[in-house]
Amino acid sequence: MPSSVYFIPAAADEGPEVLSRKTRDIYLKTGLNDELGKRDFVALKIHFGEKHNTGYIKPAWLKSLIGEVRTRTPLAFLSDSNTLYIGQRSNSVEHIRLAWSHGFTPDAVDVPVIIADGLIGRDAREGKGEHGRIAAPKIASAFLHSDALICLSHATGHVQTGLGGALKNMGMGCASRAGKLDQHSVSHPRVTPKACRNCGLCSDYCPAGAIVQAEGHVRIDDAACLGCGECLVVCKFGAIKLRWDEDARRIQEKVAEYAHYVQAHFKGKTAFLNFLIKITKDCDCMAKDDPRIVPDIGLLASRDPVAVDAATAALVVGRAKGKDIWRAGYDIDWSAQLRHGERIGLGSMTYDLIELPG
Ligand code: SF4
Numbered sequence: 354m355p356s357s358v359y360f361i362p363a364a365a366d367e368g369p370e371v372l373s374r375k376t377r378d379i380y381l382k383t384g385l386n387d388e389l390g391k392r393d394f395v396a397l398k399i400h401f402g403e404k405h406n407t408g409y410i411k412p413a414w415l416k417s418l419i420g421e422v423r424t425r426t427p428l429a430f431l432s433d434s435n436t437l438y439i440g441q442r443s444n445s446v447e448h449i450r451l452a453w454s455h456g457f458t459p460d461a462v463d464v465p466v467i468i469a470d471g472l473i474g475r476d477a478r479e480g481k482g483e484h485g486r487i488a489a490p491k492i493a494s495a496f497l498h499s500d501a502l503i504c505l506s507h508a509t510g511h512v513q514t515g516l517g518g519a520l521k522n523m524g525m526g527c528a529s530r531a532g533k534l535d536q537h538s539v540s541h542p543r544v545t546p547k548a549c550r551n552c553g554l555c556s557d558y559c560p561a562g563a564i565v566q567a568e569g570h571v572r573i574d575d576a577a578c579l580g581c582g583e584c585l586v587v588c589k590f591g592a593i594k595l596r597w598d599e600d601a602r603r604i605q606e607k608v609a610e611y612a613h614y615v616q617a618h619f620k621g622k623t624a625f626l627n628f629l630i631k632i633t634k635d636c637d638c639m640a641k642d643d644p645r646i647v648p649d650i651g652l653l654a655s656r657d658p659v660a661v662d663a664a665t666a667a668l669v670v671g672r673a674k675g676k677d678i679w680r681a682g683y684d685i686d687w688s689a690q691l692r693h694g695e696r697i698g699l700g701s702m703t704y705d706l707i708e709l710p711g
């Protein structure tokens with residue numbers, strides 16, 4: 354049976370008030386708000402954007418949605434977990450300061466920002482995986498102490514999964530640092546010696562000290578590499594590449610299994626909003642002003658994370674006149690996460706798109 358996915362056309366230049374109203378309208382269509390209990394902890398899972406990133410979901414767009422949630426419960430909060438890589442979001446103090454600097458202040462959003470895996474990313478609980486790729490999912494505790502999840506995802510390309518949407522936001526984003534490592538660990542990139550200029554930048558960024566000097570170029574020590582993907586992005590000469598599409602498939606399947614574990618915890622009290630606004634080649638972990646790869650499309654919402662991502666992918670390809678621009682970014686078959694998600698019962702790739710008036 355197809356899942357329902359709601360769609361409202363929208364663009365950043367409509368301004369924050371219109372986007373806030375549209376975000377509320379599409380959220381209410383999911384029906385989750387009516388199911389919230391009066392003392393429910395509601396985690397609004399978001400990515401606050403790395404320092405200098407400009408594509409992240411803006412706090413002003415969430416004002417009316419948060420207002421609706423607060424009519425049901427005072428216990429809502431905005432949340433993300435700390436990152437695996439070293440940056441402005443790898444501990445709670447700097448992470449919250451970064452969120453403030455991007456406008457997620459109590460005055461602006463009327464809810465606190467809580468980093469779900471604690472001060473240094475070690476507040477996590479371990480569960481039992483049931484689908485083959487993940488034996489023991491490690492999830493940031495604040496998510497597992499919550500009663501409902503509203504997953505707010507900026508649709509972007511991604512260096513390791515091709516597409517980053519609801520599955521990525523829930524599966525990778527709700528994992529603790531150890532859980533992120535769990536998901537990344539098979540995906541080790543390779544240096545092409547001929548293309549390497551031996552500038553050393555990748556080794557400055559590598560959180561694991563896994564980039565070592567070879568003759569006239571660097572190489573990656575597989576035993577030390579965490580598979581975080583930082584070096585793929587920082588090399589300006591295209592000398593570092595993902596090794597096999599197989600790796601990308603495995604990481605996507607792990608993401609889907611993590612997402613399934615989180616989804617199961619909430620027993621259906623979840624909603625997924627994808628923002629197809631300023632869609633970029635790279636995710637919001639990138640500390641840069643990435644340009645749009647297609648014009649803005651709008652907002653999607655569903656109770657089904659697989660369906661909302663499937664609709665996201667299709668709308669973007671449609672807007673790019675049929676060109677698979679997700680695949681064009683990093684030559685990754687991004688659909689592996691959706692297919693595995695469907696296989697393990699996380700959701701359906703078949704959906705009815707229901708367009709709401711703008
Ligand atoms: S950043 Fe690129 S060019 Fe520089 S050392 Fe690393 S692989 Fe070589």
Ligand code: SF4
Nearest residue numbers: 559578579581582584
């Ligand atoms: S070598 Fe690259 S992928 Fe591996 S840990 Fe270092 S930065 Fe991350």
